[in-house]
Amino acid sequence: MTRPAPAREVLLDAAERLFAEHGIADVSDRRVAEAAGQKNHSAVRYHFGDREGLLRALIERHLASLRDERVRLLEASESLLGDVRSLVLPVTSALAALPAPSWRARFMARAHYQAGIAELTQIGLGLGRLEREAGRSILARLHHLTPAIAHGRLTIMTGMVIMTCADVERATACDGTDPHWAGVGMFLADAITGMLQAPSSLASDYPETAPETAPGPATRGVVPAPG
Incomplete structure (x- = not known):
């Protein structure tokens, strides 16, 4: 006989689905509890403390699923391709391991681009160190680019991974097809490596030093600013 999933995991699954479908700000904690089949409408507060605790738990669950493959x-x-694969392939492997349909990529896209939430992606588990490494x-291999252009391309890389995975997850959930995450990961890694290796046509228009301002939400998640 299969044991029911712990209430905490059921709440996480319900929150991930609702946030992915409707947006984080538009889903109440009570609605999450109801979707998880919890009679106690304060279940989110009981298990996670508050909304930030729930979001932190969702993001840490995702990051934990990337750790071992990313380290390996x-x-x-x-090579540059190897570095890029170390950041991209753990994401698509983790998505492939989820039961279908999944909402993980769409939730992470919403969290990544919502002000005040993106910062949580760097909390816990020490994964920020791996990503910075x-x-x-990657930056050390981009000798042909100025620091500003190289950092800008890392920003583009982040958006490519997050939004492509969210789009693939959404499309395949609608038509019931297999997302073929392994192929998506290889496609992204090849495309990103080519983008990073491309020469700059406008090098003279960029400063010779990297931007001093802290990166915004669009630069976080897959590759935080190296530090």
């Missing part, structure tokens, strides 16, 4: 790929990397390795 980063340690084995000997990969980011530094």
Whole structure:
């Protein structure tokens, strides 16, 4: 006999689906509890403390699913493509491991671009260190670009991964097809590597130093600013 999932996991699954479908700001804690089949409408507060605690738990659950493969790929990397794969492939592998239909990529896209929430993606589990290490390795290989252009392309990389995965998840959920996440990951890694290697046509229009301002939400998630 299969044991029912713990209430905490059921709440996380319900919140992830509702946030992905309707937006984080438009879903109340009570609605999450009801969707999880909890009679106690204060279940979110009981298990997570508050809304931020719930979001933190959702993001940490996702980041935890990336850790082992990210470490393995980063340690084995000997090229720009290897560095990029260490950041991209753990994401698509984690999505492939989820039961269908999934809402993880769409939730992460909403969290990543919503002000005040993106910062939570760097909390817990020490994954920021791994991502910064990969980011530094990538930047060290981009000798043909000024620092500003190189950092800008890392920003583009982040958006490519987050939005492509969200779009694939949405499209395949609608038509019931297999998302083929392994192929999506390889496609993204190849495309991003090509983008990073491309020469700059406007190098003279960019400053020779990286921007001093802190990166906004669009730069966080896959590759935080190396530090």
